[in-house]
Amino acid sequence: MPDVEKSVPPKDLGDSEGRSCKPETSGPPHEDKSGPEDPPPCSLEGKVKETVHNAFWDHLKEQLSATPPDFSCALELLKEIKEILLSLLLPRQNRLRTEIEEALDTDLLKQEAEHGALKVLYLSKYVLNMMALLCAPLRDEAVQKLENITDPVWLLRGIFQVLGLMKMDMVNYTIQSLQPHLQEHSIQYERAKFQELLNKQPSLLNHTTKWLTQAAADLTMSPPTCPDTSDSSSLAGPSPNEATNNSEPLSPTMVLCQGFLNLLLWDPENEEFPETLLMDRTRLQELKSQLHQLTIMASVLLVASSFSGSVLFGSPQFVDKLKRITKSLLEDFHSRPEEAILTVSEQVSQEIHQSLKNMGLVALSSDNTASLMGQLQNIAKKENCVHSVIDQRIRLFLKCCLVLGVQRSLLDLPGGLTLIEAELAELGQKFVNLTHHNQQVFGPYYTEILETLISPTQALETKVESV
Incomplete structure (x- = not known):
């Protein structure tokens, strides 16, 4: 997880429909770190996790390469991507929220999948454009690198890696925003508890x-x-x-x-x-x-x-x-x-x-x-x-x-x-x-x-x- 103290506020807090205000953080693209810290790659747990990850993406590739293609895993991924994108929005960004809801409408995507017309690569490119709009400046380069990927599986995998970083950027920014309030609460709480003891x-x-x-x-x-x-x-x-x-x-x-x-x-x-x-x-x-x-x-x-x-x-x-x-x-x-x-x-x-x-x-x-x-x-x-x-x-x-x-x-x-x-x-x-x-x-x-x-x-x- 990036260091909270190193996070910085976004460049522009006044743009209600532009770049989302997340802090810049450091670190190479990696799998989503929103949960517990990843185990060392050389450890047994790390190897098991890597094997499971690779197996999932291999399975997705098999599904999309089948005739006719099977979009069941792709639908789940797109659904999760939609939820992540919506979680990155600020409350005032209503237009973007509506746009994402419409572009990644679950029912509509399910109907397209049933008719074999789900355009995974096209939707992935849309997600990339939205990520470029919402990410912190430090993530611009990582997003731009994804734009050169034409394989839909590798593209989705890269999208999830960068989205994991963007989620942590938002967490860091939220914590940073709350720090003054938490500190104020801590000060008042410590003083109140001491006063209780002093009264006794x-x-x-x-x-x-x-x-x-x-x-x-x-x-x-x-x-x-x-x-x-x-x-x-x-x-x-x-x-x-x-x-x-x-x-x-x-x-x-x-x-x-x-x-x-x-x-x-x-x-x-x-x-x-x-x-x-x-x-x-x-x-x-x-x-x-x-x-x-x-x-x-x-x-x-x-x-x-x-x-x-x-x-x-x-x-x-x-x-x-x-x-x-x-x-x-x-x-x-x-x-x-x-x-x-x-x-x-x-x-x-x-x-x-x-x-x-x-x-x-x-x-x-x-x-x-x-x-x-x-x-x-x-x-x-x-x-x-x-x-x-x-x-x-x-x-x-x-x-x-x-x-x-x-x-x-x-x-x-x-x-x-x-x-x-x-x-x-x-x-x-x-x-x-x-x-x-x-x-x-x-x-x-x-x-x-x-x-x-x-x-x-x-x-x-x-x-x-x-x-």
């Missing part, structure tokens, strides 16, 4: 209140700020120079952003997890793990670049290879951190040494190799200066993502993070999506809590986003 347990927000209180306190210390923007001055909190004598009012939005960031540092042993985020706790732990992996990866690349120069790191292929090596070797980091980072240091050093040698450059000396491996092994330690700086910069990036959005935050990445830009974008988007949904559901509760933590005047300036 008035202390249900105690941990949430404590969490936001700590976030507000953290902002009075020395937080890093996002890059200067037209609207970030009120959201980014005080600068380091203002930390000890902060005259700027706290922003409710920034307090909440700081709270979300603090969750990525949460001690697993601390049971006072915010009540409003319990459903997201597992996903937050996964993001925390990804953040740690990216910290080490960026640190490894930064240290490695200082030993290999711009020649190697000017090659995207070389950088990608180091990233793949580091990522694969860090999968077992939590279970055996020392062994994992030792293996990383060995593999990265070896890759740099060999690549320099292959390019005819001066390879690493034994002393440089030992120094490189030593520095790479120290990266795993949180007190390591490279580890610490990269970790702070990634958290600053995530903070900016919450305030400014992912794309704007990528425009001015702190030093040392440009080599992991794609990975950062993925992490940032996941974090933004999670926090945005949570904020939509629990925004009213956060606003009420923050009003008690921030002066009434400022609390009115910026309400927490809610629905």
Whole structure:
């Protein structure tokens, strides 16, 4: 099934009798995928299914080739094709609906078949013209290829394959259209259920209140700020120079952003997890793990670049290879951190040494190799200066993502993070999506809590986003 998120609305929603509004989807023509996902072709189930399909089309060919021809299977196929075409129409496309009903009238086709006058190829060509009118732009090429087929059996088979894709296009478009309504319903439902629990347990927000209180306190210390923007001055909190004598009012939005960031540092042993985020706790732990992996990866690349120069790191292929090596070797980091980072240091050093040698450059000396491996092994330690700086910069990036959005935050990445830009974008988007949904559901509760933590005047300036 094509990815729903990749579907796009049709070009023209105003044409009541023209191209039907279905999204574009990707994928080669294949048998109808409206049901469960097809089994692998090499599997027993896949082979059985393919055999059944081939047997059906062979049987249809035998019927049409008989004298006189037998149109029983063809009639069933045309009936199903008619139903699919009608299902692809929008409610307002009444003229097309009437045209299809008349052109593929079941009773009329049955009478023609009884008199041996059913024009299967002619009707198939009509269906193709209708498909060209109704399909999404991405299906135009597949439909055009069918127009060159003159064998009625192969043509019908191709029609069913493309119609299967068109059905999924319509399903995707329908789901995409319903997503805002489903999301709204989900937000209202989650909030209503939480309110029911809160009515029974008035202390249900105690941990949430404590969490936001700590976030507000953290902002009075020395937080890093996002890059200067037209609207970030009120959201980014005080600068380091203002930390000890902060005259700027706290922003409710920034307090909440700081709270979300603090969750990525949460001690697993601390049971006072915010009540409003319990459903997201597992996903937050996964993001925390990804953040740690990216910290080490960026640190490894930064240290490695200082030993290999711009020649190697000017090659995207070389950088990608180091990233793949580091990522694969860090999968077992939590279970055996020392062994994992030792293996990383060995593999990265070896890759740099060999690549320099292959390019005819001066390879690493034994002393440089030992120094490189030593520095790479120290990266795993949180007190390591490279580890610490990269970790702070990634958290600053995530903070900016919450305030400014992912794309704007990528425009001015702190030093040392440009080599992991794609990975950062993925992490940032996941974090933004999670926090945005949570904020939509629990925004009213956060606003009420923050009003008690921030002066009434400022609390009115910026309400927490809610629905």
